[in-house]
Amino acid sequence: MSVAIPEGSVALDSSVLIELIGGTEKGAAVLEALSSRRSTSHVSWVNIMETEYIVCRKVGHDKARESVKALAESGFLMIDDNPLVHQTAANIKCQRSISIVDCYTFAVAEVTSSVPVFASEDAEIVREMKKRPFHLAPLFLS
Amino acid sequence: MKSTTITISGKTRKELLRVAGVLQQRRGKKVDYEDVIQYLLQKGGRDEKLLRSAVLHTGWTSEEIRDALNKGRAEDRRGEEELERRYT
Numbered sequence: 001m002s003v004a005i006p007e008g009s010v011a012l013d014s015s016v017l018i019e020l021i022g023g024t025e026k027g028a029a030v031l032e033a034l035s036s037r038r039s040t041s042h043v044s045w046v047n048i049m050e051t052e053y054i055v056c057r058k059v060g061h062d063k064a065r066e067s068v069k070a071l072a073e074s075g076f077l078m079i080d081d082n083p084l085v086h087q088t089a090a091n092i093k094c095q096r097s098i099s100i101v102d103c104y105t106f107a108v109a110e111v112t113s114s115v116p117v118f119a120s121e122d123a124e125i126v127r128e129m130k131k132r133p134f135h136l137a138p139l140f141l142s
Numbered sequence: 143m144k145s146t147t148i149t150i151s152g153k154t155r156k157e158l159l160r161v162a163g164v165l166q167q168r169r170g171k172k173v174d175y176e177d178v179i180q181y182l183l184q185k186g187g188r189d190e191k192l193l194r195s196a197v198l199h200t201g202w203t204s205e206e207i208r209d210a211l212n213k214g215r216a217e218d219r220r221g222e223e224e225l226e227r228r229y230t
Contacts (some may be wrong), residue, residue, distance in 0.1 A: 018207050023199035037188050054210050060199050072194065074193035093164045100222070101216045120208055142204070 005033040005117060011042045011109035012077070014101055015049040015119035016141070021055050021067050026119060026141060033137065042078045042112045044085055046104040080108050086096050100122045109136045117141065 019078075020029035023119060034041060039072035056064035072079060093100055102125060109116035114136070118125070120142045128134070148156070162178045202210075 015211055018211070019204060021196055021200075022200055022202040022207055023197045024202060024207065026204050027197070031194070035193060040174065050214070053215060054207075055198070057201075057210065057214075058202065059198055062200060067198050070192050071196035074190070074196065075188035076190075076193050100216060101215070101218075119204065125155075136150050 003140075004139075005030065005039055006115050009037050009040045009042065009112055009114035010139075011105055011112060011114040012047070013116065014047040014054070016117055017043065017047065017051040018054055019119045019141075021071065022058075025036045030141075033109065040078060040114075041076060042080050042108050042114050044075050044080055044104040046089075046101055046106075048072060048079065050101045065094075065134065068141060069132040072096045074142045079114075080112060082111060096128050098122075098128055104137070106138075115139050 007084055020030045022028065024032045033039070048071075051071075052064050052068045055067060058064075059067075071077065083106065085107045088110050089100070089103040090102040092106050092110075094096075096103070098106075102122070105118070106115050108114065116134070116136055118138055118140050122140050125138060129138075158175060161182065162173050162175070163174045165178060165181055194205050
């Protein structure tokens with residue numbers, strides 16, 4: 001499967017991280033794109049948290065913790081801990097009817113001038129895009 | 143090798159000296175700022191083996207992942223809607 005993660009700066013949604021950890025076909029393609037170092041990948045701690053609890057529900061706390069820790073410490077993700085990310089996420093949530101976690105993906109994208117990347121098309125996001133485009137257009141991997 | 147001058151704060155210089163002390167003890171020889179910065183850059187670099195160890199091969203399909211995310215977000219949405227009802 002060819003996953004077209006753009007070169008340059010990207011903001012990865014939790015869905016992309018879970019695909020990677022889950023070892024799906026799409027996740028394997030994301031892993032190759034990351035390790036080839038074609039792009040700089042930004043994420044928020046909120047997306048990391050969502051990834052961990054979803055993986056935890058599948059494999060239990062210890063394995064999920066270990067996996068997310070490895071991902072965070074690998075140096076392939078830039079985890080943005082800037083207060084501006086939280087302020088931007090709040091502003092997006094105020095104006096848009098999308099999940100808080102998606103707001104964080106868009107906020108990290110805005111603060112780091114990155115392309116927000118989601119594993120698959122999300123109905124809420126598409127509906128919002130039709131109402132008014134986002135500052136940075138999201139990329140859906142399928 | 144061509145060298146250049148960089149400006150760092152007193153606090154960072156102190157930290158570099160602290161790391162230099164540890165490194166010097168470990169290597170058993172004198173180290174300079176170049177050695178310390180090279181060491182820190184290497185340490186802070188990317189670890190591909192660690193990245194690959196994060197993959198759990200859960201047997202999940204992309205559809206199952208989407209369902210799990212949607213279920214979690216539906217739980218969150220109920221809480222958010224309740225808050226909005228109460229305070230707006």
